[in-house]
Amino acid sequence: MSERDFSARSSNVSLLHLTKKFRSLDGSGEVTAVSDVNLEIQAGELVTILGPSGCGKTTTLRMIAGFEYPTSGSILIGGRDVAMIPPNKRGLSMVFQSYALFPHLTIYENVAYGLRVQKLPAAEIRERTQRALDLMQLTPMAKRYPSQVSGGQQQRIALARAIVIEPSVLLFDEPLSNLDAKLREYMRDELRKLQKRLGITSLYVTHDQSEAMAISDRVVIMKEGRIQQVGTPREIYAFPQSKFVADFMGKANFIRVNVLGLDGESARIDIEGTQFTVPRAGKAGPGTGPALLVVRPEALRLMPPAADQGRAALRGRIDRFTYFGNIARYEVSTENAPLLIESYNPEASSVFEEGRK
Amino acid sequence: MRENTRLSVAHLVRDPVLLFLVLLVFTGLILFIILPLYKIFAYSITTNEGKLSFQAAWDILRSNAYLQPLKNSMLLGLTTGILATIIGYVFAYALTRVDMPLKGFFKTIATIPIISPPFILSLSMIFLFGRNGLITNKLFGFEDSNVYGMHSLVVVQTISFFPIAYLTLTGTLAKLNPAVEDAALNLGASRARIFRTVTLPLSVPGILSSLLLVFIQSMEDFSNPAVISGNFSTLAVEAYRTITGMYDMRGGSLMALMLLAPTLLAFVLQKYWLSGKSFVTVTGKPTTSRQQSRDPKLVWPLFAFCMLVALTIILFYGTVLVGAFVKIWGINFSFTWAHFKYVMTLGWTPLRNSVILALASTPIAGLLGMIIAFLVVRKEFPGKRAMEFVSMLTFAVPGTVVGIGYILAFNGKPFMWTGSAFLLIMAFTFRNMPVGIESGTSTLIQIDRSIEEASTILGATGAVTFRRISLPMLKQAFFSGLVYSFVRAMTAVSAVIFLISPRWNLATISIFSLFEASKYSDAAAYIVVMIAIIVVAIGVLNLLVGLLGNSGTIASGGSSERA
Ligand SMILES: Nc1ncnc2c1ncn2[C@@H]1O[C@H](COP(=O)(O)OP(=O)(O)O)[C@@H](O)[C@H]1O
Ligand SMILES: [Mg+2]
Numbered sequence: 026m027s028e029r030d031f032s033a034r035s036s037n038v039s040l041l042h043l044t045k046k047f048r049s050l051d052g053s054g055e056v057t058a059v060s061d062v063n064l065e066i067q068a069g070e071l072v073t074i075l076g077p078s079g080c081g082k083t084t085t086l087r088m089i090a091g092f093e094y095p096t097s098g099s100i101l102i103g104g105r106d107v108a109m110i111p112p113n114k115r116g117l118s119m120v121f122q123s124y125a126l127f128p129h130l131t132i133y134e135n136v137a138y139g140l141r142v143q144k145l146p147a148a149e150i151r152e153r154t155q156r157a158l159d160l161m162q163l164t165p166m167a168k169r170y171p172s173q174v175s176g177g178q179q180q181r182i183a184l185a186r187a188i189v190i191e192p193s194v195l196l197f198d199e200p201l202s203n204l205d206a207k208l209r210e211y212m213r214d215e216l217r218k219l220q221k222r223l224g225i226t227s228l229y230v231t232h233d234q235s236e237a238m239a240i241s242d243r244v245v246i247m248k249e250g251r252i253q254q255v256g257t258p259r260e261i262y263a264f265p266q267s268k269f270v271a272d273f274m275g276k277a278n279f280i281r282v283n284v285l286g287l288d289g290e291s292a293r294i295d296i297e298g299t300q301f302t303v304p305r306a307g308k309a310g311p312g313t314g315p316a317l318l319v320v321r322p323e324a325l326r327l328m329p330p331a332a333d334q335g336r337a338a339l340r341g342r343i344d345r346f347t348y349f350g351n352i353a354r355y356e357v358s359t360e361n362a363p364l365l366i367e368s369y370n371p372e373a374s375s376v377f378e379e380g381r382k
Numbered sequence: 383m384r385e386n387t388r389l390s391v392a393h394l395v396r397d398p399v400l401l402f403l404v405l406l407v408f409t410g411l412i413l414f415i416i417l418p419l420y421k422i423f424a425y426s427i428t429t430n431e432g433k434l435s436f437q438a439a440w441d442i443l444r445s446n447a448y449l450q451p452l453k454n455s456m457l458l459g460l461t462t463g464i465l466a467t468i469i470g471y472v473f474a475y476a477l478t479r480v481d482m483p484l485k486g487f488f489k490t491i492a493t494i495p496i497i498s499p500p501f502i503l504s505l506s507m508i509f510l511f512g513r514n515g516l517i518t519n520k521l522f523g524f525e526d527s528n529v530y531g532m533h534s535l536v537v538v539q540t541i542s543f544f545p546i547a548y549l550t551l552t553g554t555l556a557k558l559n560p561a562v563e564d565a566a567l568n569l570g571a572s573r574a575r576i577f578r579t580v581t582l583p584l585s586v587p588g589i590l591s592s593l594l595l596v597f598i599q600s601m602e603d604f605s606n607p608a609v610i611s612g613n614f615s616t617l618a619v620e621a622y623r624t625i626t627g628m629y630d631m632r633g634g635s636l637m638a639l640m641l642l643a644p645t646l647l648a649f650v651l652q653k654y655w656l657s658g659k660s661f662v663t664v665t666g667k668p669t670t671s672r673q674q675s676r677d678p679k680l681v682w683p684l685f686a687f688c689m690l691v692a693l694t695i696i697l698f699y700g701t702v703l704v705g706a707f708v709k710i711w712g713i714n715f716s717f718t719w720a721h722f723k724y725v726m727t728l729g730w731t732p733l734r735n736s737v738i739l740a741l742a743s744t745p746i747a748g749l750l751g752m753i754i755a756f757l758v759v760r761k762e763f764p765g766k767r768a769m770e771f772v773s774m775l776t777f778a779v780p781g782t783v784v785g786i787g788y789i790l791a792f793n794g795k796p797f798m799w800t801g802s803a804f805l806l807i808m809a810f811t812f813r814n815m816p817v818g819i820e821s822g823t824s825t826l827i828q829i830d831r832s833i834e835e836a837s838t839i840l841g842a843t844g845a846v847t848f849r850r851i852s853l854p855m856l857k858q859a860f861f862s863g864l865v866y867s868f869v870r871a872m873t874a875v876s877a878v879i880f881l882i883s884p885r886w887n888l889a890t891i892s893i894f895s896l897f898e899a900s901k902y903s904d905a906a907a908y909i910v911v912m913i914a915i916i917v918v919a920i921g922v923l924n925l926l927v928g929l930l931g932n933s934g935t936i937a938s939g940g941s942s943e944r945a
Contacts, residue, residue, distance in 0.1 A: 090835075090839055091839075092835055092838075111397065112835075112838050112839050113838045113839065113840075113841050113842055113843055114841075115839075117839060118839060118840070119835070119836070119839050121832040121835070121836060122832075123830050123832055125830060125832035125833045125835065125836040126833070126836075127833060127836070127837070127851055128833075128855065129854045129855060129857075138837070138840055138842075138850075139840030139841055142837075142840055142841045142842045142846060143841050186836075186840070190840060190841065
């Protein structure tokens, strides 16, 4: 299992007009879990599907794995249509939300299982299993059963078991959601490092936006079975193309504006009679006329009314002030919209009090 | 909807092993459950000339010869059902709600009637209360006490079937939310008041369930009424005598239908109306973790009651044990091995047959039970609900009905199987698999299905996943299925009495013949040997299943806590 083996076997994945309809649970109608999803995942890339619970993430993953059959559309792995290939022949691996470890097998046997099923020579099974155990620092507990190790270790067993068979694509379904917050951050960094090193094409599903930001090459935002936006974490955060995406990826303020003119990288807008110049979010977006402006809380600054001295500013009143130490958060009401403003390192600048204009 | 059916068919075609299994199970169910039932029904409404006619059936059904056994059976079923449920309820209440000594002992005692051979309680009844009975004759000096009749039957059946009531009601009582009772207690209600206003009303579904289950068992019972009912005719026995004594197959079939109707109704009521937790209650696991009463005014009367029940059971079983070693019961009580010599010589072949056929059918029934549970819980295919219903149905179909149905279905072309070992094995297999299905289903529901998916995506075929992942996790359920199948096969009477042949005679039928010939002590020795075989077999099965693999924490899905 030299590390080059992985990237050599890694495949790209294409989803073409993928749609899945379920009979609804009460049997009366249909639920469209996934709707016309088109996505291209490059070999070696880690793509995350991010969306609220019930938006069809798991269903998408299970169709790629072969556990569900698409109602329409197709899936290509390494350029090959896999519609007629059963899940055990697709050469994929999956890390399940519940880990799905085999409770009656030792950790060693869990990891070796996929190789044994392939009936590889005993020596090769031993060698590759050992290497995977070493890689995941599981060797000292190889003889124990899954129920006898901690949650973080169970997570690593699941990962070892998934990579030992050198899959062409690795699927993750909310693999970290059973861990506590600290371990979750640690594991997510480990996971990203490992994925980069091994270069396995990965599709990762989560509903946690910070997790998605931290590990992904690209993020796919999904809502009600449809893709809302695809892009790098930076693109998605900085240039959300819909209110939903802006809202889902971090906190956002929405200000009603009137677009006066567009030129190249920036736009001139009017808010309640005051004119501003703001950077333009990509080439898409509205023309002139009424629009919504997205402003991240950390991009706003508070100033005393006297200090605006002709600079572009909105007037408002501080309704609530919360002090977090590293951040001070203000909830401000303006004539246009309620605003959330976050000021970092608040002790270095001035702290404003509640009730101020 | 149609879309989904089409998809599941496509799925089936793509997985040849699954397709094969589904077809295999359906073939078995149709051949060995549906076909015999259909044959009885069809046979009952055709004339000797083969014409469709309800006239004959109607004439027969109006005659008293048929209505009397029906009335008797229903009366017996109701009486036994009520008595067994009362005893079972007190037993269950005492063992779940009261802090008293010897609980383990009482629990063990209550399982004995479930796994013991047939005839044993009737035999004790004769030994204790018959013409030469230890109690009636020796103790009280009655010369002509009549042990035969409904009164004895009620006693014997109540002891036989109260464990079913006890297990059902333990499940109900253990599941009652303790907070409800505790809340009432905190409000200052007395225990008696809580029982009357909270506990009892909340256990009504369990009580009804228990009534129905015991009713079915009592209606189905062949062995006890066959030897101790005297002039009190019951349907199961009358059907047998009509066919074997009067060679009236049509009359026998009609009686079988009359027997089937109420038991089927009770089964459907229990399963769907009460949405019974379990139709097959031997697997019920009592749990007792709640606050238990230590009030002596409650503890000691209940303890005395349980003790009385336990002592009665010990008395009945002990009597048979002693009876196997005495020369002639009631006349000459000197010690002898003669009856065991009889069993080991003349009685040997049927005994060996019983063991061989039970051993042959046990793994088939056990495995089939697991496969059906697996298919029903984990797979999607057309006819899934039907498969589940029909495979559980066998538990409610009385053995007498099965026996008659098998004669009708397999006594001519194309299936000439009557009298063969094969047909006996199939009868055992399809009658005894519901326990395995039940325990397998409830285990599988608790196991996260992604464990099997993990195996699949790592490259395992469906068959490999079943053998290496599902089956080991089902070990416990598999074991209870095996034990139960073996015991039921060894102790079966009502169905097999129609299916045996000179080549394949069975131990239970030999015991029945000994009764008919009034050779009670030989029968006692036979029963003792059978108990020994059953106990040894359970031990061996336990050992074998233990060797089947280690036990990690089963059913916890890798012990991951879900947030
Ligand atoms: N087997 C199924 N039968 C019916 N509806 C389903 C089934 N699986 C998922 N769904 C529905 O499809 C939608 C998407 O589910 P899922 O993919 O599990 O969402 P996510 O993983 O994003 O939380 C939900 O509305 C869910 O109720
Ligand atoms: Mg999900």
